[in-house]
Every structure is written in C-alpha cells, then in structure tokens.
Amino acid sequence: MDRVIDDLIALGKGLSITFKNYLEKPVTKQYPEEKRDIPKRARGRHVLHRYNDGLERCVGCLLCQGTCPAGAIYIEAEENDKENPVSKGERHAKVFDVDLLRCIYCGHCEMACPTNAITLENNTALAGFTRESLLMHKEDLLEPEGSSTLGTTEYWDPKPPEDLSHRVPAQTGEFDGSSTSAAAVGRGDLDLNKAPKKPTRKEGDNA
Amino acid sequence: MEPILALELIVRAVIVSALLQLAFAMMTRWERRAMAQMQWRIGPNRAGPAGIFQPFADGLKLLFKEQLMPDGARPFLYLVAPCISLVVALTSFSVIPTQLGNWPFPVEGRSLFQIADIDVGVLFLLGITSLSVYGIVLGGWASGNKYSLIGSIRASAQMVSYELALGTALLSPLLMVGSLSFREIAQFQSGGAWLVLSQPLAAIIFMISALAETNRAPFDLPEAEQELGAGFHTEYSGMRFSLFFMAEYIAMITVSSVLVTVFFGGPILLPFMSADAFLFSESFFWYAFKILICMFCFIWIRATFPRFRYDQLMNIGWRVLLPLGLMNLAITAVGVVFQMPWWGYTIAICGAVALLYVGGKLSRRQESNH
Numbered sequence: 001m002d003r004v005i006d007d008l009i010a011l012g013k014g015l016s017i018t019f020k021n022y023l024e025k026p027v028t029k030q031y032p033e034e035k036r037d038i039p040k041r042a043r044g045r046h047v048l049h050r051y052n053d054g055l056e057r058c059v060g061c062l063l064c065q066g067t068c069p070a071g072a073i074y075i076e077a078e079e080n081d082k083e084n085p086v087s088k089g090e091r092h093a094k095v096f097d098v099d100l101l102r103c104i105y106c107g108h109c110e111m112a113c114p115t116n117a118i119t120l121e122n123n124t125a126l127a128g129f130t131r132e133s134l135l136m137h138k139e140d141l142l143e144p145e146g147s148s149t150l151g152t153t154e155y156w157d158p159k160p161p162e163d164l165s166h167r168v169p170a171q172t173g174e175f176d177g178s179s180t181s182a183a184a185v186g187r188g189d190l191d192l193n194k195a196p197k198k199p200t201r202k203e204g205d206n207a
Numbered sequence: 208m209e210p211i212l213a214l215e216l217i218v219r220a221v222i223v224s225a226l227l228q229l230a231f232a233m234m235t236r237w238e239r240r241a242m243a244q245m246q247w248r249i250g251p252n253r254a255g256p257a258g259i260f261q262p263f264a265d266g267l268k269l270l271f272k273e274q275l276m277p278d279g280a281r282p283f284l285y286l287v288a289p290c291i292s293l294v295v296a297l298t299s300f301s302v303i304p305t306q307l308g309n310w311p312f313p314v315e316g317r318s319l320f321q322i323a324d325i326d327v328g329v330l331f332l333l334g335i336t337s338l339s340v341y342g343i344v345l346g347g348w349a350s351g352n353k354y355s356l357i358g359s360i361r362a363s364a365q366m367v368s369y370e371l372a373l374g375t376a377l378l379s380p381l382l383m384v385g386s387l388s389f390r391e392i393a394q395f396q397s398g399g400a401w402l403v404l405s406q407p408l409a410a411i412i413f414m415i416s417a418l419a420e421t422n423r424a425p426f427d428l429p430e431a432e433q434e435l436g437a438g439f440h441t442e443y444s445g446m447r448f449s450l451f452f453m454a455e456y457i458a459m460i461t462v463s464s465v466l467v468t469v470f471f472g473g474p475i476l477l478p479f480m481s482a483d484a485f486l487f488s489e490s491f492f493w494y495a496f497k498i499l500i501c502m503f504c505f506i507w508i509r510a511t512f513p514r515f516r517y518d519q520l521m522n523i524g525w526r527v528l529l530p531l532g533l534m535n536l537a538i539t540a541v542g543v544v545f546q547m548p549w550w551g552y553t554i555a556i557c558g559a560v561a562l563l564y565v566g567g568k569l570s571r572r573q574e575s576n577h
C-alpha cells in the first residue's frame with residue numbers, strides 16, 4: 001500500500017509538469033504567415049549565377065553532373081558563338097536540368113563547380129503537384145537578367161583563415177583546383193593572359 | 208401518462224440529447240486545443256476563430272465519408288453496435304439532476320435537463336452504463352477482425368473489473384446519505400460538508416475507475432492505437448465511427464456528472480452553503496462549471512500519462528482499488544452505525560490509509576534488513 005501512495009505522488013508530479021506546460025506559450029510557428037529564420041547557408045533550391053556583364057557563369061564543364069551522387073543533374077553543353085557568347089568559357093550549358101525529386105541537397109555540385117556558377121540557395125519551400133513541376137530547367141534556375149549574385153558562397157561562418165593555402169575562389173577571385181584552373185575553364189573575371197597566382201603554402205602544411 | 212406530459216418529456220429528451228451532442232462537439236475541439244497547449248503546440252486554429260468550427264468540419268467530413276463494411280462482418284450486429292453505445296450513453300444522462308430548484312430553467316418543480324427523477328437513480332445509472340460494454344464488445348466481435356476482437360475482449364474484462372471498484376466507491380457515500388436518488392444525494396450536501404470531504408478515498412477510487420469505465424487514457428486499452436490499430440472501432444468508418452466517439456465523450460460527461468453530484472455537491476456553489484441561501488447559491492451554471500473542471504481533468508490526465516500495461520490494469524483494479532474500496536465501505540458502515548459527524552469519517556479513513564502506508568514502509572524495511 002505504501003508503494004501505491006508513493007506512485008500517486010509521482011503521478012501528481014507528472015500532472016504538475018503538464019499543467020506548467022499548459023500555461024506556457026506554444027513554440028509553434030504558423031508557417032505560411034510566420035516564417036522561421038533559416039541559416040544563410042541552408043541548402044535549398046539551386047540557382048545558376050551570372051557575371052556582372054550578364055554572361056552566365058556556367059561553362060558547361062559537367063563537373064557538377066559528374067559529382068552528383070544522386071544523378072540529379074543533366075547537362076547538354078554547346079560551343080559558344082564567338083560573336084555572341086552565352087558564357088565566358090568555350091562552351092555553355094544549352095540544357096541544364098536539375099531533378100529536385102532526385103536531389104538530396106548535399107551541395108556537392110556547388111563545391112565541384114570551378115566558376116561558382118551553381119549554388120544551393122535558401123529557397124526551401126519546394127512543393128509541387130506534378131513530377132514535371134519539380135524538374136527544374138535552366139530558365140527556372142538561372143537568376144534573372146541584370147542580377148549578378150554569388151549566393152551562399154558569400155557567407156562563411158566561421159570565416160576561413162586569411163592565410164589559407166586553398167583560397168575561397170568566390171572571394172579571392174582566384175581558383176585553386178589542383179589539376180585545373182578557373183582560367184582554364186573560362187573563369188570570366190580573371191585575365192586569361194596572366195598566369196594564375198601560385199597558392200602559397202605554409203611550412204609544415206602537408207596538405 | 209397524459210399525452211401532454213409525454214410530449215413534454217419527449218421534447219425535453221430531444222433538447223438534452225441535442226445539447227449533449229453539441230457538448231461533445233465542443234469537447235473534441237477543446238480537447239485538441241488543450242492537449243496541444245500542454246505539448247507547446249497550438250492545435251486546430253484554421254476553421255473559424257480559434258478553431259471553433261473544427262468539430263463541424265469534422266462532422267461534415269465524417270458524414271460524407273464512405274461507410275465501409277468488411278466482408279467478414281456480421282451485418283446486423285455490426286450496424287447495431289455503435290447505436291447501442293450511443294443510446295446507452297445518452298440514456299444514462301437522463302437521471303442526473305443538473306439543478307435542484309427552478310433556477311434558471313423552471314419546469315414546474317423539476318429541472319429541465321433531468322428527464323426522469325427516479326428513486327433508484329444510482330442503480331439505474333450503474334445498470335445502464337454497464338450495458339455500454341455491449342456496444343464495444345459486439346462492435347469488435349461483429350467486425351470480423353482479430354484486432355477488434357482483442358480490443359473488445361480487453362474492454363469487457365476491464366469494464367467488469369472496474370465496475371466493482373466503481374460500485375464500492377459509490378456505496379460508501381450512499382450509505383451515509385441513505386438514498387439512491389441523485390436529487391436526495393445532492394440535497395444531503397446542501398448546507399453541510401460535501402461528500403468529498405467526508406469520503407476522500409471513495410472520491411479518488413471513483414475518479415480512477417471512472418477513467419477506466421469510460422475507456423479514457425491511460426485506461427484506453429480497448430482502442431490501443433499502437434498494438435491493436437484502434438481496437439474495437441478499427442473497421443468502422445465515417446458516421447458509424449463517430450457514434451462510438453460520441454458515446455465515449457458523452458459517457459465522460461455522464462461520469463463527471465455523477466462525480467459532481469455525489470461528491471462535489473451537485474449544483475451547489477460552495478461547500479457548507481445551503482441550496483436556498485440566495486438565488487445563485489444553486490444553479491445549473493455551477494453544475495456546468497464543475498463538469499467543465501472534470502472534463503479538463505480528463506484531458507489533462509490523457510495528455511500526461513502513458514497507457515497502462517494489461518497486467519498493471521488488472522493489478523490496479525483488483526489488488527488496489529477493490530480492497531481499498533471495501534475497507535472504506537467497512538469504515539463507513541461502522542461510522543453510520545455510530546452516527547459519526549462528517550469529519551469522523553475523514554479522520555477514520557485518512558488514519559486507516561496512513562496506517563497502511565506506515566505499515567507497508569515498516570514491513571518493507573524489515574524485509575530489506577533480513
């Protein structure tokens with residue numbers, strides 16, 4: 001019988017906890033009206049960026065397609081018309097499809113891209129009534145003409161150290177791929193005639 | 208009976224059942240809101256301001272849903288079972304006095320919502336509520352589904368076990384009052400101590416077994432979603448399901464009415480206040496207010512405790528509540544013989560419980576010393 005009374009007291013404690021909760025404010029956000037702040041680098045829908053002069057950053061190198069673990073990207077590259085180029089490289093992407101239903105939002109494509117052409121942006125409200133509506137084409141992904149942003153690559157938290165041997169290309173205007181270079185794939189804001197700067201290595205850095 | 212009287216009774220019965228169903232609708236919304244609040248959520252808030260039209264939206268949805276009947280079902284019983292549940296729940300409310308005098312709904316010396324003021328109201332109510340297990344058992348059995356069947360078997364065992372505890376808990380106050388009429392029980396408490404003060408143990412036992420009788424969490428084993436897939440009403444859809452649902456909530460209202468009438472002074476405002484002290488000292492509104500508090504407790508308990516295991520359920524019923532109830536009954540019987548004042552019962556019962564507690568602790572210590 002003593003146990004029963006002890007148990008009843010314990011039950012009372014449980015009741016007091018729920019009653020305390022009852023008096024507190026709900027944590028629910030009323031979603032469509034009220035939005036939660038999401039981290040700046042949250043990985044949502046892809047955006048294809050442009051340079052300041054309106055040319056597309058993507059040079060159709062297929063690196064993102066190759067690295068994509070989900071096989072979500074499909075690209076058809078085309079030679080640029082010399083007079084009237086679409087991108088700054090030799091080629092540009094004629095077709096650039098991303099299947100949002102396949103994509104796992106891992107961000108590998110933005111890491112692979114040598115020209116920072118593709119980034120995953122904060123648009124996380126991805127829903128559609130048909131499969132087709134979630135198959136993004138180049139027109140859907142490309143940022144509008146006249147706008148030229150770097151997207152999430154602008155935000156670093158924590159900031160990368162100043163003396164990093166592998167620099168952040170979007171910020172330095174310098175690309176450090178070990179086997180390729182931004183200039184080689186047509187990084188537009190670099191002078192093609194000037195050789196890319198050698199990355200500086202610190203002592204004891206055995207990267 | 209004169210035809211005009213019969214007509215009046217029928218009209219009143221229709222009003223009461225309509226009001227009960229409205230109360231049920233509002234209860235579902237309130238329960239969802241209150242439970243959400245206890246879990247730091249908001250709950251339904253889209254249909255109307257603060258979601259007050261939610262129950263009507265739900266009702267419409269259920270009305271227009273397809274009414275499925277499984278191939279293995281026994282059609283007649285399958286269809287009749289939810290009706291049994293609902294009819295039983297509605298009928299048992301008819302003997303509850305919601306007010307003692309004429310205020311505020313005068314019908315010539317009777318209260319509007321008490322359709323039948325019968326002398327054996329408590330017996331009638333116990334008899335009728337124990338019929339409600341038929342709705343559940345037949346519904347589960349006639350569905351032709353083994354999980355439903357398990358659910359209804361659980362329900363029958365549970366209801367039979369807890370009916371005993373419920374009965375013994377009610378017997379002690381009845382002994383003190385010396386009447387089976389709800390109206391006399393309520394009048395007994397007018398101007399004196401409420402029976403919860405003289406019979407605290409009986410009140411607690413009654414509350415716990417009332418939870419079990421209405422199949423409410425944490426005693427909702429017959430409809431355990433996790434292991435039985437909603438138990439006895441798995442195969443019911445649309446309005447047939449909502450009849451079961453309605454029966455459960457109306458049974459909750461009835462059971463809280465009994466609790467309020469027998470232990471908490473019925474429609475009287477405060478303990479030790481006489482029913483005719485002043486105009487508002489006794490009214491339907493106080494009664495409704497007390498019911499609301501009981502309903503909140505039902506919701507509160509549901510939001511707090513997980514479901515019992517089946518062996519725990521049987522242990523509580525047979526090895527805790529029933530012996531305690533019998534002890535309480537014995538003490539009360541002695542008290543009635545010696546014509547104790549109301550505080551005599553309180554002291555005797557609390558003393559007995561304290562003795563049991565100390566004795567249990569001592570014997571446990573002795574065991575651990577050996």
Ligand code: SF4
Pocket residue numbers: 064067068069070071072073098102103104105106107108109110120
């Ligand atoms: S985020 Fe990952 S899965 Fe999605 S397209 Fe880029 S590489 Fe493929």
Ligand code: SF4
Pocket residue numbers: 057058059060061062063064065075093112113114115116117118
């Ligand atoms: S990796 Fe970048 S530049 Fe290459 S195809 Fe993909 S988006 Fe275009």
